[in-house]
Amino acid sequence: MIRVGIIGYGYMGQLHKKKIVQSGQARVVAILDKEQRRREEGLSDGYHVYSEKQLETFFKETMDLVIVATKIEERAYYATQAMTAGFHVLCEKPVAMNMKELEEIIAISDKTGKKFTVHQPRRFDRDYLILKEVIDSHVIGDVHTIESRVHGERGILFGWRGREKSGGGLLNDWGTHLIDQYLQLFPEEKVIRIECRLRSILVEDVEDYVELNLTFSNNVYAKIVLTTFALCEMPRWFALGNRGTLRLDDMTGENGSIVRLKTEVDVEELSKRGSVAPSLTLAPLDNLYKEKIPLPNEGDTTMCFWNSLIAALKGEGEFLVKTEDTIRQMKILEAARLSSETNQSVDVNI
Amino acid sequence: MIRVGIIGYGYMGQLHKKKIVQSGQARVVAILDKEQRRREEGLSDGYHVYSEKQLETFFKETMDLVIVATKIEERAYYATQAMTAGFHVLCEKPVAMNMKELEEIIAISDKTGKKFTVHQPRRFDRDYLILKEVIDSHVIGDVHTIESRVHGERGILFGWRGREKSGGGLLNDWGTHLIDQYLQLFPEEKVIRIECRLRSILVEDVEDYVELNLTFSNNVYAKIVLTTFALCEMPRWFALGNRGTLRLDDMTGENGSIVRLKTEVDVEELSKRGSVAPSLTLAPLDNLYKEKIPLPNEGDTTMCFWNSLIAALKGEGEFLVKTEDTIRQMKILEAARLSSETNQSVDVNI
Numbered sequence: 001m002i003r004v005g006i007i008g009y010g011y012m013g014q015l016h017k018k019k020i021v022q023s024g025q026a027r028v029v030a031i032l033d034k035e036q037r038r039r040e041e042g043l044s045d046g047y048h049v050y051s052e053k054q055l056e057t058f059f060k061e062t063m064d065l066v067i068v069a070t071k072i073e074e075r076a077y078y079a080t081q082a083m084t085a086g087f088h089v090l091c092e093k094p095v096a097m098n099m100k101e102l103e104e105i106i107a108i109s110d111k112t113g114k115k116f117t118v119h120q121p122r123r124f125d126r127d128y129l130i131l132k133e134v135i136d137s138h139v140i141g142d143v144h145t146i147e148s149r150v151h152g153e154r155g156i157l158f159g160w161r162g163r164e165k166s167g168g169g170l171l172n173d174w175g176t177h178l179i180d181q182y183l184q185l186f187p188e189e190k191v192i193r194i195e196c197r198l199r200s201i202l203v204e205d206v207e208d209y210v211e212l213n214l215t216f217s218n219n220v221y222a223k224i225v226l227t228t229f230a231l232c233e234m235p236r237w238f239a240l241g242n243r244g245t246l247r248l249d250d251m252t253g254e255n256g257s258i259v260r261l262k263t264e265v266d267v268e269e270l271s272k273r274g275s276v277a278p279s280l281t282l283a284p285l286d287n288l289y290k291e292k293i294p295l296p297n298e299g300d301t302t303m304c305f306w307n308s309l310i311a312a313l314k315g316e317g318e319f320l321v322k323t324e325d326t327i328r329q330m331k332i333l334e335a336a337r338l339s340s341e342t343n344q345s346v347d348v349n350i
Numbered sequence: 351m352i353r354v355g356i357i358g359y360g361y362m363g364q365l366h367k368k369k370i371v372q373s374g375q376a377r378v379v380a381i382l383d384k385e386q387r388r389r390e391e392g393l394s395d396g397y398h399v400y401s402e403k404q405l406e407t408f409f410k411e412t413m414d415l416v417i418v419a420t421k422i423e424e425r426a427y428y429a430t431q432a433m434t435a436g437f438h439v440l441c442e443k444p445v446a447m448n449m450k451e452l453e454e455i456i457a458i459s460d461k462t463g464k465k466f467t468v469h470q471p472r473r474f475d476r477d478y479l480i481l482k483e484v485i486d487s488h489v490i491g492d493v494h495t496i497e498s499r500v501h502g503e504r505g506i507l508f509g510w511r512g513r514e515k516s517g518g519g520l521l522n523d524w525g526t527h528l529i530d531q532y533l534q535l536f537p538e539e540k541v542i543r544i545e546c547r548l549r550s551i552l553v554e555d556v557e558d559y560v561e562l563n564l565t566f567s568n569n570v571y572a573k574i575v576l577t578t579f580a581l582c583e584m585p586r587w588f589a590l591g592n593r594g595t596l597r598l599d600d601m602t603g604e605n606g607s608i609v610r611l612k613t614e615v616d617v618e619e620l621s622k623r624g625s626v627a628p629s630l631t632l633a634p635l636d637n638l639y640k641e642k643i644p645l646p647n648e649g650d651t652t653m654c655f656w657n658s659l660i661a662a663l664k665g666e667g668e669f670l671v672k673t674e675d676t677i678r679q680m681k682i683l684e685a686a687r688l689s690s691e692t693n694q695s696v697d698v699n700i
Contacts, residue, residue, distance in 0.1 A: 011630050144551060144559070152632030153640075154620045161631060173631055193693060195545065197571065201494060201592050202617055209495070209590075211571075215693075221547065221561075228631060230590055231609035231640060232597035240559075240580055242551050247582035259581035267552055270504045280361050281511060281523055281578060282502030290503075290581060343543060343565075344695055 002026035002313050005063045005087070007078045008070035009038040012092055016067050016119075017045065019306045026310055030061045059085035064313050068092060071160040072167025076101035083114040090309060093118050093176040094333060095326055097167050102330050106323055117312075117319040118326050121305035122177040123184055126253030129298040131237050132185060134246050139293060140260050141243030146185075147223045148178050148237055155202035155229035162203050169206030170226050171198060171336060179332050182214060182222045183325065189216040191328075195345040196336035202229055212336050248295075258293040265289045352376035352663050355413040355437070357428045358420035359388040362442055366417050366469075367395065369656045376660055380411045409435035414663050418442060421510040422517025426451035433464040440659065443468050443526040444683060445676055447517050452680050456673055467662075467669040468676050471655035472527040473534055476603030477586050479648040482535055484589065484596050489643060490610050491593030496535075497573045498528050498587055505552035505579035512553050519556030520576050521548060521686060529682050532564060532572045533675065539566040541678075545695040546686035552579055562686050598645075608643040615639045 004020055006013045009031045020026045031042030034052040042049040050058040059082070066082040068075050068091045076096040079089045083105075095118055096102045109116050122128060135143050160166035161173050183191075193215035198207035210226040225234075235256065237248040244260025261267075270285060305320065312319045331350045339346045354370055356363045359381045370376045381392030384402040392399040400408040409432070416432040418425050418441040426446040429439045433455075445468055446452045459466050472478060485493050510516035511523055533541075543565035548557035560576040575584075585606065587598040594610025611617075620635060661667045681700045689696045 144549060145561075150632055152629075153635035154633055155617060156620050156631070158630055170631070174629070195695070199494060201590075202620075211495075227590065229592070229595075231595040231611075231635070232588070232607050234588060234597070235584070238582070238584060240551075240577065242579070245579075245581040247584070257582050261581075267505060270506050270552075279502075279524070280508055281506070281520070282500055283504055285503035285505075285581070343697075345545070345693065347693075 002064045002310055003029045003062060004065045004067060005030040005032070005058065005061055006042075006067045006069060007032045007058075007082070008068065008074075008092075009033040009042050010069065012119075013038075013067070013069035014041070016069060016090075019303070023303060023306050023310055026065075026306075029063060030058055032058045055081065059087070063087055065090055065309075068095075072172060073097055073160075073165065075167075076105055079105050079116055080108040083108045083112045083116060086112070086114065088114050088313065089116040091116060091118050093120060093180070094167070094172050094330065096330070099327075099330050099334060102326065106327075109323070115312075115319055116323070117309070118321040119305070120177065120180045120321045120325075122181055123320070124301040124304035125181075125251060126298040126301055127236050127248045127251045128181050129301065130248060130253050130256075130296050131239060131246065133296050133298075134239065134258060135185060138241075139244070139258065140239065140241030140246055143220060143239050143241045145221045145223070146182075146237070146239045147225065147235075148181065149225040149234050150174055150178065150236070151226075151230035151234060152228040153231055155208065157203050157206060157208060157228060162206055164205050169198070170208050170210050170228060171196075171212070171333060174226050175210055175212060175224065175333065175336070176329060178224045178226070179212070179214075179329055180321075180325065182224075183328055183332075185222075186216050186218060186220065189218045189220075191215065191332060191348055191350045192217050193345055193347055194332065194335045194339050196339040198337070198340040201227070207340075214332070244293075253295065253298055256295060258295065259290055260293060261289055262291050352414045352660055353379045353412060354415045354417060355380040355382070355408065355411055356392075356417045356419060357382045357408075357432070358418065358424075358442075359383040359392050360419065362469075363388075363417065363419035364391070366419060366440075369653070373653060373656050373660055375657075376415075379413060380408055382408045405431065409437070413437055415440055415659075418445075422522060423447055423510075423515065425517075426455055429455050429466055430458040433458045433462045433466060436462070436464065438464050438663065439466040441466060441468055443470060443530070444517070444522050444680065446680070449677075449680050449684060452676065456677075459673070465662075465669055466673070467659070468671040469655070470527065470530045470671045470675075472531055473670070474651040474654035475531075475601060476648040476651055477598045477601045478531050479651065480598060480603050480606075480646050481587050481589060481596065483646050483648075484608060485535060488591075489594070489608065490589065490591030490596055493570060493589050493591045495571045495573070496532075496587070496589045497575065497585075498531065499575045499584050500524055500528065500586070501576075501580035501584060502578040503581055505558065507553050507556060507558055507578060512556055514555050519548075520558050520560050520578060521546075521562070521683060524576050525560055525562060525574065525683065525686070526679060528574045528576070529562070529564075529679055530671075530675065532574075533678055533682075535572075536566050536568060536570065539568045539570075541565070541682060541698055541700045542567050543695055543697055544682065544685045544689050546689040548687070548690040551577070557690075564682070594643075603645065603648055606645060608645060609640055610643060611639055612641050 248256035598606035
């Protein structure tokens with residue numbers, strides 16, 4: 001059994017605990033949290049508990065992995081302390097406030113030989129896996145534009161997520177996941193241009209609306225829209241190819257459609273049929289030429305991230321989220337903020 | 351009865367003819383077209399017909415208005431000729447290839463005292479009127495982001511619309527309408543920043559995918575997405591306010607929804623209820639706090655543009671589309687092309 005310690009037993013720390021229990025291949029041994037009520041929760045869950053001041057004693061536990069799930073401003077500190085004490089680290093995303101802190105983490109990892117990896121389970125989200133399969137298989141031809149959206153309804157960023165000095169804001173909170181998904185789509189390509197607009201609509205201190213556009217070196221335009229406050233629905237994904245279109249309505253991977261030109265249809269033929277509304281140009285295409293492809297079924301992916309992590313800890317594979325992935329993400333987050341502050345697009349090579 | 355001559359009896363010229371007949375207050379007297387088959391159509395519709403070489407004779411007809419519905423590269427020529435010959439002009443949009451041509455048109459209008467106005471009937475589209483009413487009434491609070499989309503399915507731009515030298519391309523063809531709608535939304539505001547991405551997906555010579563973002567001086571971000579080739583549907587409009595959201599699914603103005611916080615709900619309350627999926631931050635809001643507002647019914651607006659034009663010709667009102675509107679549009683089209691060519695946003699004051 002893999003033995004795990006958790007620093008920060010809030011919402012995310014407890015989610016990790018659930019996954020650990022569910023895996024059947026790992027167990028939690030100890031919790032460290034600065035809040036009394038979190039320690040009481042850890043105690044009633046049957047773990048050894050430690051306060052902030054007992055970090056050294058916590059590190060005397062026998063553990064294969066330390067999970068850092070604190071607010072962002074504390075992550076670099078705990079991650080470096082844990083590696084120095086001899087533990088591999090799984091850190092919540094983003095791992096640090098900025099590139100400088102990330103560089104310190106990398107330096108400690110290099111020095112101690114301990115791995116640090118990042119919680120990026122959304123690489124296994126069913127909606128995302130469908131998108132990836134559609135793109136990789138060219139079923140809708142070459143994709144040129146992709147829209148990725150996640151909308152909340154409550155207009156709120158809880159606790160430290162709403163405070164700038166703690167690393168809050170929707171770009172860090174959700175942007176990091178959605179950027180990571182895009183980077184995994186085109187592993188051979190670089191991001192060459194970044195445009196970003198961050199706005200504070202209902203939360204004062206940080207952005208609660210994000211629009212981030214990444215241009216890849218293969219000329220794919222990858223868009224992200226994030227808001228805490230949209231009361232009408234929009235699709236999770238929308239991707240346009242030169243042979244068809246994908247729309248995924250939500251994260252279940254069960255609602256949406258893939259519509260493409262029938263394989264034998266030549267683009268030249270498209271002018272021949274179709275009525276003329278709303279205009280000559282933008283008229284519908286006769287159904288004769290189109291076919292609907294069933295959505296791929298990705299099965300149950302809820303444990304994939306954890307299973308791969310445990311395998312890597314057992315020496316049965318690589319850690320999924322690599323240092324270079326985390327560096328690329330941090331560079332994109334920083335360029336996005338620069339773009340938003342200057343109201344200009346930023347040329348990059350990330 | 352208002353007497354009308356039409357130069358260019360293609361798809362749009364014949365659409366004008368239908369509207370003229372439908373109005374019951376105007377009639378077509380003469381057609382000029384360079385193509386034999388168009389003249390034959392005009393003849394069989396009962397009008398005097400003229401070839402390109404007979405422009406002078408055409409201008410000897412007794413007419414209150416000349417409609418210019420040729421390809422874009424010929425519009426400035428015919429518009430200035432018609433005003434010089436003593437006629438008011440209704441021109442298709444955009445009226446000219448560039449600002450220089452537009453300035454020539456304005457100079458002739460000033461010199462002759464003849465009015466020129468532009469065909470912008472989409473100011474009366476039912477979907478647009480709903481959007482405008484929602485924004486003006488603040489029913490979803492202050493709007494900060496609006497998305498305007500029109501998607502075709504056939505991946506084609508017919509005839510001259512697909513040729514750059516004739517003024518083709520989706521930005522001119524549809525962009526002009528959607529820009530005009532946005533400019534009418536905020537008559538007191540300036541456009542201060544323009545970002546644009548023009549792409550050729552299935553058509554070679556011109557753009558058949560347009561993404562155009564306008565930032566207004568009131569900080570509203572107004573987006574346009576146009577494509578000739580999307581086989582899955584997306585909403586016509588999506589508008590985010592700080593009290594609610596509007597989504598209109600199509601141009602009928604009958605499908606969509608307006609959802610807002612109940613008037614008595616304070617934003618502070620929103621954290622108190624709601625489940626936690628897909629995450630703590632982006633969770634749904636309890637229905638207790640939301641209300642659905644019925645879509646306004648805009649009635650039959652199909653003749654509004656034409657009725658206002660005829661009223662102006664009778665001296666019973668102003669021409670709806672003014673010279674300054676057309677100048678703003680042309681400046682935006684030019685800045686959009688510059689933005690797309692340079693891959694940078696363009697600061698403007700339009």
